[in-house]
Amino acid sequence: MRLFGIAVAALAVVALGFAAWLVLIPGPMAFASGRAVALSDYKGPDPTGVPKELAEADLIKRGEYLAHAADCIACHTVPGGEAYTGGFAFNLPGIGTIYSTNITPDKDTGIGNYTDQQFLDAMHKGIRRDGELLYPAMSYTTYSYMTDADALAIKAYLFTLPAVHATAAENKLAWPFNQRGLMAVWNVFYNADQRFRPNPSQSAEWNRGAYLVEAMGHCGECHTPRNLAYAIDNRRKFAGALTAGWSAYNITGDAKAGLGSWTDASLSTYLSTGHADGHGGSAGPMGEATDNSLTFLTPGDIHALVVYLRSIPPQDSDLPRTVDTPAPDSYRQGVPADVNARGEVVFASACASCHDWTGVSPTSKYATLTGVRAVNDPTATNVAQTIINGVNRKTAEGIIFMPAFGEGYSDDDIAAVSNYVTARFGAEGAHLTVKDIASLRKQAAQQPNTQEAPNG
Amino acid sequence: MLHLTVNGENRVVGDDVDPATPLLWVLRDHLGLVGAKYGCGVAQCGACTVHVDGKPVRSCQLPVGTIGSRVITTIEAIGNTPNGVKIQQAWMEAAVPQCGYCQAGQIMSATALLNRTPNPDDSDIDAAMAGNICRCGTYVRIRRAIKNAAAKSA
Amino acid sequence: MANAQFAQSDAYLSELISEVSTMPDAPLSMGRRTFFKLAGAGAAGLVLGFHVGDQAFAAAATQNGNLQTINAFIRIAPDNTITIYSKCPEIGQGIKTSFGVIIADELDADWNHVAMEQADINPKVYGSQGAGGSTSIPRAWNQLRQAGAGAKAMLIAAAAKTWNVNPAEITAKDSVLTHAASGKTATYGSLAAAAAKMPVPDPTSLTLKTRAEYRLIGKRYRGVDDAKLVTGQPLFGIDVQLPNMVHANFTKCPAVGGKVKSFNADEIKALPGVLDAFVVEGTGVPVEVMPGVAIIAKDTWSAFQAKNKLKVAWDESEASKDSTSQFSASAKKLAASFPAKPDDNVGDVDKAFAQAAQMVEAYYEYPFAAHATLEPMNTTAHWHDGVMELWVPTQQPDRGMTQVSKMLGLKDDKVVVHQTRVGGAFGRRGTNDYMLEAAAIAQKVKGPVKLTWTREDDFSHDFYRPSGYHQFKGAVDKDGRLDAWQEHFITFTANGKRPVAGGGHTDTLNVSTIAPNLRRASTMMPLMIPTGSWRAPGDNAQVFAVQSFTHELSAAAGRDHVQFLLDAVNRNVPELAPKSKSVNFSPARASAVIKLCAEKAGWGKTLPKGSGLGLAWCYSHAGHVAQAVELSVDANKRIKVHRIVVAIDVGPVIDMAGAEAQAQGASTDALSTAIGLQLNIENGRIRQQNYNDYPILRMPMAPMAIDVFFIQSDNPPTGLGEPAFPAMAPALGNAIFAATGDRVRSLPLRNLDYSLAV
Numbered sequence A: 001m002r003l004f005g006i007a008v009a010a011l012a013v014v015a016l017g018f019a020a021w022l023v024l025i026p027g028p029m030a031f032a033s034g035r036a037v038a039l040s041d042y043k044g045p046d047p048t049g050v051p052k053e054l055a056e057a058d059l060i061k062r063g064e065y066l067a068h069a070a071d072c073i074a075c076h077t078v079p080g081g082e083a084y085t086g087g088f089a090f091n092l093p094g095i096g097t098i099y100s101t102n103i104t105p106d107k108d109t110g111i112g113n114y115t116d117q118q119f120l121d122a123m124h125k126g127i128r129r130d131g132e133l134l135y136p137a138m139s140y141t142t143y144s145y146m147t148d149a150d151a152l153a154i155k156a157y158l159f160t161l162p163a164v165h166a167t168a169a170e171n172k173l174a175w176p177f178n179q180r181g182l183m184a185v186w187n188v189f190y191n192a193d194q195r196f197r198p199n200p201s202q203s204a205e206w207n208r209g210a211y212l213v214e215a216m217g218h219c220g221e222c223h224t225p226r227n228l229a230y231a232i233d234n235r236r237k238f239a240g241a242l243t244a245g246w247s248a249y250n251i252t253g254d255a256k257a258g259l260g261s262w263t264d265a266s267l268s269t270y271l272s273t274g275h276a277d278g279h280g281g282s283a284g285p286m287g288e289a290t291d292n293s294l295t296f297l298t299p300g301d302i303h304a305l306v307v308y309l310r311s312i313p314p315q316d317s318d319l320p321r322t323v324d325t326p327a328p329d330s331y332r333q334g335v336p337a338d339v340n341a342r343g344e345v346v347f348a349s350a351c352a353s354c355h356d357w358t359g360v361s362p363t364s365k366y367a368t369l370t371g372v373r374a375v376n377d378p379t380a381t382n383v384a385q386t387i388i389n390g391v392n393r394k395t396a397e398g399i400i401f402m403p404a405f406g407e408g409y410s411d412d413d414i415a416a417v418s419n420y421v422t423a424r425f426g427a428e429g430a431h432l433t434v435k436d437i438a439s440l441r442k443q444a445a446q447q448p449n450t451q452e453a454p455n456g
Numbered sequence B: 001m002l003h004l005t006v007n008g009e010n011r012v013v014g015d016d017v018d019p020a021t022p023l024l025w026v027l028r029d030h031l032g033l034v035g036a037k038y039g040c041g042v043a044q045c046g047a048c049t050v051h052v053d054g055k056p057v058r059s060c061q062l063p064v065g066t067i068g069s070r071v072i073t074t075i076e077a078i079g080n081t082p083n084g085v086k087i088q089q090a091w092m093e094a095a096v097p098q099c100g101y102c103q104a105g106q107i108m109s110a111t112a113l114l115n116r117t118p119n120p121d122d123s124d125i126d127a128a129m130a131g132n133i134c135r136c137g138t139y140v141r142i143r144r145a146i147k148n149a150a151a152k153s154a
Numbered sequence C: 001m002a003n004a005q006f007a008q009s010d011a012y013l014s015e016l017i018s019e020v021s022t023m024p025d026a027p028l029s030m031g032r033r034t035f036f037k038l039a040g041a042g043a044a045g046l047v048l049g050f051h052v053g054d055q056a057f058a059a060a061a062t063q064n065g066n067l068q069t070i071n072a073f074i075r076i077a078p079d080n081t082i083t084i085y086s087k088c089p090e091i092g093q094g095i096k097t098s099f100g101v102i103i104a105d106e107l108d109a110d111w112n113h114v115a116m117e118q119a120d121i122n123p124k125v126y127g128s129q130g131a132g133g134s135t136s137i138p139r140a141w142n143q144l145r146q147a148g149a150g151a152k153a154m155l156i157a158a159a160a161k162t163w164n165v166n167p168a169e170i171t172a173k174d175s176v177l178t179h180a181a182s183g184k185t186a187t188y189g190s191l192a193a194a195a196a197k198m199p200v201p202d203p204t205s206l207t208l209k210t211r212a213e214y215r216l217i218g219k220r221y222r223g224v225d226d227a228k229l230v231t232g233q234p235l236f237g238i239d240v241q242l243p244n245m246v247h248a249n250f251t252k253c254p255a256v257g258g259k260v261k262s263f264n265a266d267e268i269k270a271l272p273g274v275l276d277a278f279v280v281e282g283t284g285v286p287v288e289v290m291p292g293v294a295i296i297a298k299d300t301w302s303a304f305q306a307k308n309k310l311k312v313a314w315d316e317s318e319a320s321k322d323s324t325s326q327f328s329a330s331a332k333k334l335a336a337s338f339p340a341k342p343d344d345n346v347g348d349v350d351k352a353f354a355q356a357a358q359m360v361e362a363y364y365e366y367p368f369a370a371h372a373t374l375e376p377m378n379t380t381a382h383w384h385d386g387v388m389e390l391w392v393p394t395q396q397p398d399r400g401m402t403q404v405s406k407m408l409g410l411k412d413d414k415v416v417v418h419q420t421r422v423g424g425a426f427g428r429r430g431t432n433d434y435m436l437e438a439a440a441i442a443q444k445v446k447g448p449v450k451l452t453w454t455r456e457d458d459f460s461h462d463f464y465r466p467s468g469y470h471q472f473k474g475a476v477d478k479d480g481r482l483d484a485w486q487e488h489f490i491t492f493t494a495n496g497k498r499p500v501a502g503g504g505h506t507d508t509l510n511v512s513t514i515a516p517n518l519r520r521a522s523t524m525m526p527l528m529i530p531t532g533s534w535r536a537p538g539d540n541a542q543v544f545a546v547q548s549f550t551h552e553l554s555a556a557a558g559r560d561h562v563q564f565l566l567d568a569v570n571r572n573v574p575e576l577a578p579k580s581k582s583v584n585f586s587p588a589r590a591s592a593v594i595k596l597c598a599e600k601a602g603w604g605k606t607l608p609k610g611s612g613l614g615l616a617w618c619y620s621h622a623g624h625v626a627q628a629v630e631l632s633v634d635a636n637k638r639i640k641v642h643r644i645v646v647a648i649d650v651g652p653v654i655d656m657a658g659a660e661a662q663a664q665g666a667s668t669d670a671l672s673t674a675i676g677l678q679l680n681i682e683n684g685r686i687r688q689q690n691y692n693d694y695p696i697l698r699m700p701m702a703p704m705a706i707d708v709f710f711i712q713s714d715n716p717p718t719g720l721g722e723p724a725f726p727a728m729a730p731a732l733g734n735a736i737f738a739a740t741g742d743r744v745r746s747l748p749l750r751n752l753d754y755s756l757a758v
Ligand code: FES
Pocket: B037, B038, B039, B040, B041, B042, B043, B044, B045, B046, B047, B048, B049, B058, B059, B060, B061
């Protein structure tokens, strides 16, 4: 009897402990030494707002810069669709699909009727104009760190956009996730609803970087794993996660799997251009984040990002160190053909022309595979996604293009060539199956983008 | 002002040409060398293949500004190389071309193959030629012509 | 409104297809007329304008190094080199070589000193100059031989006159005339001038060679342009370069039928290298000029780059909303109910079904397909001195000339067309839309302009092979013979009346599917996406359905398939006998190719488990062809093709190397298409945009060998660009059935998870 009581008590404690562990998640900047203070009490240069280059700019210009920094367009636009009109699909395995909404100033279908307060409530509390609660697909838990001034500057900019009539697609969610009301409970635990608090014991760049990363760029939304309650788990901050069918890699200081081996210079170039020699180019969601957001940041802000990222405590993950030596230039060496003859034939047919048997492209640095993290990811998730969806980035250097092979090539072929590419140019060959490819296709599915490919 | 070494000559490309222009279009529209063909513009057909420092390269993908001092050889001059002329001969003896549009690219890829693999077997041929589409389906004869040319070299 | 226009263009294409698909009795007389005209014209010095004593000659002579023109096909120089003009477009079918061989043989010319050139486009002189429907050879056969024989006769006459001997005693060989008795000899070159003044013989008076007398016909030749091709010399339309030429591309609505509302003109015109950008309203007819935006630039790349920045607001109120997924769904439903009014009805099908020993029902389908010729559509046009001068890679230059003059309201002689070599056609270039676009654009441009389509334009604005859906019901009698055949064909219509181009039951199938009780009907779904002639129009896909289902019947009957086919082919059903004299279908020739193919493929031999041999045949474009495929299939549905055998009767073969190439190319093309090619259409837009979406067979997957056998008969020769395509897919499907018991009823095989083994 007594034993039983103890057992129950013990269980209770464990249960509570688990619950507590589940809900009491450290804040995004909790890792840093020193105590954060209210912005008003902070003596250093203001880490919020726009960089000094834009200090004199009008509200709209500042709002535009901040909208870029917060990368609103990424989620509020479908590939090839009209900017800010919504419709982007978040496919959440086991939960359903959530579609982003139209944030042009259209009065019926957009945010045309939002007052400043209503806009702030959406940004900080995840509350819609009609009082309904948003799903955290909208990263208001991040934006809650944004100052009112910055949020309203963004609103001012959005209201200068052409109003487009575009009704958001109906979310397809399984019960109980279709009960928006439940978000109230979730918010209690997972949305601090607290503005950014600078940390005086850190440098000014660090604080600016922190604001850009945590209040604006919401890197954690993709790069930090989520817990059972789908909340960002800062215990594993930036350790990498699978989001919308793409791997967002470890961006902690870890030398093997993270950014530890990157120089500040290559990190800045990568962030500002989406490419760094020896690390290859970004594709998929990171490619978009680069072209829609990061390229617009001033060198000063990019530097701040680097400073802040450098301070993230290393988190190990099971990714191998990337191989930075080219593969042999004969197809006969490298991967023995019998290992994956099909992969070799597909590579020879559709890939070798640009990527070469060595992995070092004779035509474009963006096509070099050597040293690319994705190629050194034994799950080959991003390799497969890139093959399926291609690359179509509009950058300062012109259009960076790789054809999409999802339409013309079978899951069998795509699995074979993904496995071959990781084996030939990466640390370790993947073992994707036809099933895996089918599921990757689903997770990243968006409206078909039938835009013509460029001829370059 | 860009300087290119094309088929052993120093060719000047005027400032009116954007350095991002793919070599293919500089050859065809500015240097009057139309042997390299446009088929897809996305490195999927091989019709635009030229040699850059001896390697087969898809000229539709190579920004002219990035070539620097690398040496370019096109179909117009590949016949001045031992394997180039052997391949051209073999192509005519086997009557390979149908419409002929892909053949300049096929010949550039085949010559590059012989340059590094004097006696290619079928898998060598597959690996080297897979990037060149022939819409007319001349593959059987291409394979035979490559083998005949190799036999001559031996 | 829009639909009316589409019907209009579809009428054009249907007419073109039936015209080029019918056989060559008519062209014989045409050949004769033409020859008179040309000869008369020749004497008057009009043809190429340099005849002895002709005023025009003095000038021409200096330019032309004293070349003598015997007739519009042949030019002989004093050094005894002979230039022969090929009147039809070279599109990869080898016509430029074959035409030369045919003329040179009758002329008894020395082939080693014959140069082939593309003739100018002048139907008044040459008659029809189109290439399509595999009809170039049959149409020109007599005309060309008469040209050669006529020229030889004029040379002999000249020799007889100078030597003053009996012409009958003069023999000709290798461009030399000999009078044995007097031991006199002279080269053609030395006699050309005199010969040009000789009267032109009446073609009917000429005795043409018999097969036994051929010296050149039937040997193996290398292509007459091969030396230029392998050294990258300019030959193709896209290679045309003219002084001060500018470059254009043309952007049309991705959904056919869309009109331009507006576009970002200022932004585009400001781009580097861009010279101009303007809207072309066009005629609104897909085979002519649809509305779009033309960008003129200093080079192709600048034009392409600007195109990527082009933002056009389209009015899509009348644009296509077609969707292939919807077509498949509707077709399946429609197929269920057989129409009350069949297209043809022979015997008593219902009675036959009632008494059937075996009955089989099956549903077949195949997708839309693109031509995807490797040379994208292009044309160079120069509007000067009231003349529209064009350099075009087309299959129908004479038609194009008329279309341009009609569109621009010019007299025929104000349109000059230069035929270039063609980088692949497959029927695509029977339509001259790109030629008309260039003409329309050139009128607004100073100096010559080259219009080059991007590959994406090419996929988006093709005249496609339509998809098709066939509900079959067949019966076998107690003797295991094909007894009844019912077919409900779900196809498309543009005008509500006729099926779209390439979407009708073909004549060839009508005469070659022989069942004593037969009933065929079709139901048409409306279609806006333009369709056209695609290598062996109709046959290229319908033969797959028909020959596969025939195999289902023989299998159900437990018959040997070859025997079953031979029975069916030799069945005498008068109602199904060819109506038109122009159809040369022959049960005997069909039987012969089927037997030869079976024999060469080792029909009846026992194969290891998982292997199979499949055979199918077709009568297409006047050719009789049987194809066999031997393959094995593994547990992962990976197909290894061990052997492909093709048996062909197209009459006497002109160029054996070229004929084999056509058979091998068509078989490879058919394999490629059957395994992996399809177009998906959504909201009127073509999903596939480039070769990454449209996986044409490549070297590693291509067959190692394709064995081709010819039955050379005394029948007049017919074309070979198309006949070796249709029977390949059903032979493949029948072989898969033989190997696995799995019946292939839809294409491409990729959708059934089949792939070629590496
Ligand atoms: S044009 Fe360069 S590969 Fe096709």
